[in-house]
Amino acid sequence: MSKIRLGDEAPNFTAVSTEGEINFHDWLGDGWGILFSHPADYTPVCTTELGTVAKYKAEFGKRNVKVVALSVDGLTSHKGWIKDINETQNTIVNFPIIADEDRKVAQLYDMIHPNADSKLTVRSVFVIGDDKKVKLTITYPASTGRNFDELLRVIDSLQLTSDYKVATPANWKHGEDCVISPSISNEQIPELFPKGSKEIKPYLRLTPQPNL
Ligand code: BEZ
Secondary structure (H helix, E strand, C coil): CCCCCCCCECCCCEECECCCCEEHHHHHCCCEEEEEECCCCCCHHHHHHHHHHHHCHHHHHHCCEEEEEEECCCHHHHHHHHHHHHHHHCCCCCCCEEECCCCHHHHHCCCCCCCCCCCCCCEEEEEECCCCEEEEEEEECCCCCCCHHHHHHHHHHHHHHHHCCEECCCCCCCCCCEEECCCCCHHHHHHHCCCCCEEEECCEEEECCCCC
16 A cells, blocks of 8 residues: 555556446546545445435536545445435435445555544545546545535636646636646737736736636
């Protein structure tokens, strides 16, 4: 097990899931992916999280992002729990949940933090780009459910900034002004950003979101 850092290739694995065996890289195909772990089946916060992800599937799909969950519980447990998620969260779980009983994937992705819990995975999130590189990692404790609107927001930023020479400022949301990358000279701006720009300081230059 080694620490996974931004820019690393996402380690490949095969694993059993509620939608059959997954070879992670094949499953990702040419698109983006999110791999996220939850501590345990039949727990309240995880139930709300997986229900929320099911409801957001179309939003992830619009961004060409597939989603796969993981816990160290087994397939029978996952399948029984999915019925509860569907019933209580008023949705249909429409993405695979990996049954990582031997903790192979959890260890590969450093999802068990022994000082938090010696056996269960924490709430890890890995966003993987269409080049199979890790673009974002976030780790939440078991007691805090994730904000999936924030994940959509970050994916919007990741995809925008991989296509254009911009960065996104604090609390940026889709549709708002972006920061022009410091590597771009003032002379290059008119060609790269025909919608215009505003110089607040020589190092802080804004432009309307370029892909709208
Ligand atoms: C939960 O998902 O509710 C949960 C799981 C493990 C520890 C605490 C809460």
